Amino acid sequence: MFGLSMSITLFFPSFDFISAESTWVGLDKALSNGRTMGWSFEDPLVRGDGKPLTVILDKDPKTGETIDPPVRAYVYKPGTPLASPINHPNNLGPTVKSLGFSKGKIDQASKEAGAVFTISYADVNGEEWAYPELASVTRGWTVEATLATAGDENTRYVGKGKQVYTTEQCWWCHTLLPEHTQDWQVFGWPPYQGDMNGEMPTAFGSDRKAPDLLHVASRNSSREWMMMHFFNPRLVQPNSIMPRFDYLWGKVDVNGNPIDYAKWRKEYEAYRKGEVAYPPEVPEYARDSEIRALIDWILTSLK
Amino acid sequence: MLFKYLTAKNEDIPPGTATIYFGFSSILWFIIGTGLGSFNAAKLAFPDFVTGTELFAFGHMRQVHVLAVILGWISMAFAMTMMYMTPALGNTRLWSEKLGVWTAFLWNVGLSLGLFLLWLGFTSGREYSDLIWPIDLVVVFGVLLPLGINVWMTIAQRKTQGIYITNWFFGACIFMVIIVFLVGNSAELFNLTGLTEGYLTFWFAHNVLGLWITPVAAAIAYYTIPKLSGNPLYSHRIGHLHFWAIIAFYSTPASHHLLSAPLPEWLKSFASVEGVLILIPAVAFVANILLTIKGRWSMFVENIETKFSITGVLLAIPLNMQGGFQQTRAINWYVHGTGWIVAHAHLALLGMSSFLEIAAVYFGLQQMLKRKLYSLALANFHYWFVIIGFCIYWISMTIAGLIQGGGKIYEVPYIDVVIAEHPYMIARWIGGTMVFTGNVVWLYNMYMTAREGTVVPKGRYAHELAYER
Numbered sequence: 041m042f043g044l045s046m047s048i049t050l051f052f053p054s055f056d057f058i059s060a061e062s063t064w065v066g067l068d069k070a071l072s073n074g075r076t077m078g079w080s081f082e083d084p085l086v087r088g089d090g091k092p093l094t095v096i097l098d099k100d101p102k103t104g105e106t107i108d109p110p111v112r113a114y115v116y117k118p119g120t121p122l123a124s125p126i127n128h129p130n131n132l133g134p135t136v137k138s139l140g141f142s143k144g145k146i147d148q149a150s151k152e153a154g155a156v157f158t159i160s161y162a163d164v165n166g167e168e169w170a171y172p173e174l175a176s177v178t179r180g181w182t183v184e185a186t187l188a189t190a191g192d193e194n195t196r197y198v199g200k201g202k203q204v205y206t207t208e209q210c211w212w213c214h215t216l217l218p219e220h221t222q223d224w225q226v227f228g229w230p231p232y233q234g235d236m237n238g239e240m241p242t243a244f245g246s247d248r249k250a251p252d253l254l255h256v257a258s259r260n261s262s263r264e265w266m267m268m269h270f271f272n273p274r275l276v277q278p279n280s281i282m283p284r285f286d287y288l289w290g291k292v293d294v295n296g297n298p299i300d301y302a303k304w305r306k307e308y309e310a311y312r313k314g315e316v317a318y319p320p321e322v323p324e325y326a327r328d329s330e331i332r333a334l335i336d337w338i339l340t341s342l343k
Numbered sequence: 344m345l346f347k348y349l350t351a352k353n354e355d356i357p358p359g360t361a362t363i364y365f366g367f368s369s370i371l372w373f374i375i376g377t378g379l380g381s382f383n384a385a386k387l388a389f390p391d392f393v394t395g396t397e398l399f400a401f402g403h404m405r406q407v408h409v410l411a412v413i414l415g416w417i418s419m420a421f422a423m424t425m426m427y428m429t430p431a432l433g434n435t436r437l438w439s440e441k442l443g444v445w446t447a448f449l450w451n452v453g454l455s456l457g458l459f460l461l462w463l464g465f466t467s468g469r470e471y472s473d474l475i476w477p478i479d480l481v482v483v484f485g486v487l488l489p490l491g492i493n494v495w496m497t498i499a500q501r502k503t504q505g506i507y508i509t510n511w512f513f514g515a516c517i518f519m520v521i522i523v524f525l526v527g528n529s530a531e532l533f534n535l536t537g538l539t540e541g542y543l544t545f546w547f548a549h550n551v552l553g554l555w556i557t558p559v560a561a562a563i564a565y566y567t568i569p570k571l572s573g574n575p576l577y578s579h580r581i582g583h584l585h586f587w588a589i590i591a592f593y594s595t596p597a598s599h600h601l602l603s604a605p606l607p608e609w610l611k612s613f614a615s616v617e618g619v620l621i622l623i624p625a626v627a628f629v630a631n632i633l634l635t636i637k638g639r640w641s642m643f644v645e646n647i648e649t650k651f652s653i654t655g656v657l658l659a660i661p662l663n664m665q666g667g668f669q670q671t672r673a674i675n676w677y678v679h680g681t682g683w684i685v686a687h688a689h690l691a692l693l694g695m696s697s698f699l700e701i702a703a704v705y706f707g708l709q710q711m712l713k714r715k716l717y718s719l720a721l722a723n724f725h726y727w728f729v730i731i732g733f734c735i736y737w738i739s740m741t742i743a744g745l746i747q748g749g750g751k752i753y754e755v756p757y758i759d760v761v762i763a764e765h766p767y768m769i770a771r772w773i774g775g776t777m778v779f780t781g782n783v784v785w786l787y788n789m790y791m792t793a794r795e796g797t798v799v800p801k802g803r804y805a806h807e808l809a810y811e812r
Binding site for chain 2 (some may be wrong): 046218235250
């Protein structure tokens with residue numbers, strides 16, 4: 041009887057899961073997140089190591105031609121473990137897998153050499169399908185050229201940001217799953233079946249003490265607001281019960297000067313008591329800080 | 344101390360050593376777990392309480408509370424009861440006292456390590472299976488498997504003809520929880536991703552409750568209530584109905600936790616129907632126990648173990664009525680993801696399950712220490728602090744959940760829901776702190792029992808003796 045219930049709940053659904061075709065959202069998540077999140081061999085200290093970089097390209101890194109509208113490319117430096125659907129192409133779903141092989145050449149990707157992926161579209165029986173493309177082979181985009189073309193201002197630390205979301209366990213209060221009720225009218229469309237192929241963990245969340253975040257960047261795309269809100273949520277929402285995430289700034293700000301948290305808190309306390317009219321300025325974060333990665337992930341992935 | 348038995352010969356270890364070791368460990372983990380719960384609740388009521396450091400951030404503390412309670416308190420209390428009930432029901436000795444002591448030792452070490460890592464942020468990011476997979480393997484092969492071997496071998500060498508219903512549950516549930524751990528965490532081991540991972544996460548979360556925490560707690564009641572009251576179990580056959588209905592119906596409704604996720608619709612509908620059928624084992628269990636205690640209801644007032652036990656059984660009634668119906672689509676759309684579910688989870692773990700285990704730990708420790716409880720007054724203090732604290736928690740979170748559900752349906756701006764919930768967050772913190780306080784008193788009471796409790800003469804039960812103070 042235990043075996044029967046295991047068949048019904050594990051074996052039968054696996055046919056449904058294996059036939060789920062990856063959408064653009066699913067491909068974007070999988071390629072920008074890398075192999076896995078949480079603790080793993082590539083990231084033993086859960087600092088966001090071994091994750092790919094997402095870049096926004098408005099110029100072709102090889103030919104220098106303008107790309108309009110800009111496209112996303114996913115840069116795997118040599119040694120970065122490849123995304124789950126590249127290692128296990130069955131995760132893409134049958135149609136996307138065959139497109140990825142025939143047009144995208146994803147079977148030629150190698151962890152040792154590094155890789156640059158992008159997402160392209162193909163027409164199959166009159167329908168538009170997104171598929172992963174190994175741009176380092178099909179278009180000659182090398183890792184160095186792609187990163188140099190994008191520059192720091194167009195590089196998004198999406199993989200590292202999702203890792204921060206996972207290890208800070210934001211999903212204890214925020215869900216990534218608008219519900220099939222009036223809920224989605226506020227928080228946006230619930231995910232499609234193929235929207236999480238290759239994502240690990242999905243971090244749906246079950247206990248919502250705060251708004252759903254699946255489409256938060258569509259509601260609020262202000263990096264400055266995010267900075268203030270993470271440093272101390274009460275700066276922008278006096279009744280918020282969210283914890284302060286000021287520690288994600290690390291020790292130094294963008295100019296390399298040490299951040300004086302004690303001084304900041306003292307000044308904030310004076311503001312909170314009404315002794316001064318304005319709160320202290322939130323420090324500008326360093327380029328390699330965890331908070332930058334987290335905001336990158338939110339503004340890039342949660343649209 | 345008990346550490347000396349780690350290296351002693353098996354025949355030199357007095358029977359009951361593993362029970363005592365597990366018993367005190369479980370109480371200690373209960374204090375840690377509820378203390379963390381109280382701390383976390385304070386942060387939800389007052390977000391700037393202990394702030395600005397990564398280690399004491401809510402996200403780092405929340406799951407340590409849950410797993411300290413599930414794997415520390417509840418599961419160790421289960422192991423403790425198995426160490427003394429299984430041999431008693433088979434009219435034999437524990438297969439290996441030494442293995443039991445080692446299991447308890449490894450369990451404490453492994454769980455401390457796992458929770459410490461989780462606290463630092465080493466997580467798999469998957470609810471309930473948060474422990475990273477190397478720790479999961481320690482749990483399976485260092486803890487659950489040795490425990491299982493001990494219980495299965497004790498059942499095999501029993502000197503009675505049949506197997507009592509409690510041992511049916513013990514033996515089967517350890518087997519099933521091992522399977523559940525291995526399958527649930529296979530997503531991390533084999534990098535299974537996407538919907539498969541999301542589904543396996545809640546498949547694990549559901550089954551670890553349904554095939555481990557609630558049935559073993561019920562199995563404990565099948566032992567304690569007849570033992571304490573002196574009445575035979577009302578019906579062994581209804582017990583078997585309970586057992587097989589758990590196996591058939593409780594192992595399948597995992598996807599009712601993910602009704603909004605794009606899982607196959609047939610799977611969600613199937614899960615909802617099976618979820619209602621959970622009422623069959625639930626009703627069988629409650630009816631069986633309440634018919635067993637018939638004629639001895641005075642013990643509910645007079646005897647502290649019966650008081651805890653029957654309270655747990657009575658709390659199973661609202662638990663199952665909520666559980667059976669809140670997972671149908673008709674109700675789930677309103678309460679999903681709200682404080683209602685948090686209240687329900689605490690009704691299951693702190694209400695029904697913990698009360699049954701507290702009774703069994705009280706009873707078992709007195710039996711194995713051969714000493715009568717040190718203070719009935721302190722035990723009653725414990726009872727009332729836990730039950731009142733729990734009720735404050737449960738009621739306040741249920742109200743908060745209904746507010747939240749209303750806010751969700753009527754598209755109230757989220758921050759207004761947060762403001763409306765604030766008083767209930769304070770109430771939950773007070774309730775949780777009361778439970779924590781009661782447990783600290785309990786540990787003191789059991790420690791004093793071990794040192795100064797009246798010695799129980801051979802062949803007598805502790806609860807048959809009068810108190811001397």
